[in-house]
Amino acid sequence: MGINIPTSTLRSTDRTIPLLGYGTAEYPFGASIETMKESILHAIELGYRHFDSASLYQSEVPLGEAISDALRLGLIKSRDELFITSKLWCSDGHKDLVLPALQKTLENLQLEYLDLYLIHWPVSSKPGEYVFVVKEKDLLPMDFQSVWEAMEECQKLGLAKSIGVSNFSCKKLENLLATAKIPPAVNQVEISPLWQQKKIREFCEEKGIHVTAYSPLGAKGTLWGTNNVMECQVLKEIAAARGKSIAQICLRWVHEQGASVLVKSFNKERIKQNLDIFDWKLSQEDLKRMSQIPQQRACVAAGFVSDKGPYKSVEEFWDGEI
Numbered sequence: 001m002g003i004n005i006p007t008s009t010l011r012s013t014d015r016t017i018p019l020l021g022y023g024t025a026e027y028p029f030g031a032s033i034e035t036m037k038e039s040i041l042h043a044i045e046l047g048y049r050h051f052d053s054a055s056l057y058q059s060e061v062p063l064g065e066a067i068s069d070a071l072r073l074g075l076i077k078s079r080d081e082l083f084i085t086s087k088l089w090c091s092d093g094h095k096d097l098v099l100p101a102l103q104k105t106l107e108n109l110q111l112e113y114l115d116l117y118l119i120h121w122p123v124s125s126k127p128g129e130y131v132f133v134v135k136e137k138d139l140l141p142m143d144f145q146s147v148w149e150a151m152e153e154c155q156k157l158g159l160a161k162s163i164g165v166s167n168f169s170c171k172k173l174e175n176l177l178a179t180a181k182i183p184p185a186v187n188q189v190e191i192s193p194l195w196q197q198k199k200i201r202e203f204c205e206e207k208g209i210h211v212t213a214y215s216p217l218g219a220k221g222t223l224w225g226t227n228n229v230m231e232c233q234v235l236k237e238i239a240a241a242r243g244k245s246i247a248q249i250c251l252r253w254v255h256e257q258g259a260s261v262l263v264k265s266f267n268k269e270r271i272k273q274n275l276d277i278f279d280w281k282l283s284q285e286d287l288k289r290m291s292q293i294p295q296q297r298a299c300v301a302a303g304f305v306s307d308k309g310p311y312k313s314v315e316e317f318w319d320g321e322i
Helices: 033-046 060-073 095-109 144-156 170-179 198-207 233-242 246-256 268-273 284-291
Strands: 007-009 016-018 020-023 050-052 083-088 116-119 163-166 186-190 210-214 260-263
Touching (some): 016 083, 050 260, 060 095, 083 095, 116 186, 144 163, 144 170, 170 198, 246 284
């Protein structure tokens, strides 16, 4: 019998989201699909119910196969027990391509609906290519209003139970909210003890937008990540004093900020360890020390910046939130 992971209610739809999720972004994308399927099945067995995918990750098909296997093996009784997220890639960030992109995602996952569909990045690109990094000449400004209208249509059709965004700054959210009929339920952003994102967390709280944290451990080993979180001396000292792993300290810290958190591992022992964050707390001294850690974004999104593109600098991309 797996652990019961606590949930939070999404204010825009009244649906619940598990506060710990299993991420499927590995780099290079699609490098170990068979291992991923086995790991997802193991995660379901342990009690994970929230799985995060994206059209870019090449993880939708193995996730869908793992869900089918979990149902067949009786690990879950119904697909409704799971919370499945996927994301719209930049090349589909055009009003008329949103619905077909979601339909393709659902086909890959062998599902009738997503629990959450997100705009992956606040930028569009030339249709047809699912690549990261996007070629400079293919970068295009996103028409937020029309793309969001298409996202709203996906929710109205019941193909996505909730809709949201990822990597949106306060300013971009403000612009989106100005015309949205259905407000975004979620903003998924990088959050870790080394990139605490207090401003965006407070803004989202005020607007009723749930925050999901990605790369809470710094995404070591990926094109966009760094080793800085796992090598942080303060975190090492807190982990040693408490008899916990650095990963557990980071995940617990995010949990205490009120955000849901995604973590990826293909290591069976670590998948289990990462669940052990709910029956203990960080001390006030721990929290004070962590609040003083120098801040540094791991994923600066330099690949979306170009002299000829919609964003000429990293500062402009993040609207100064760097």
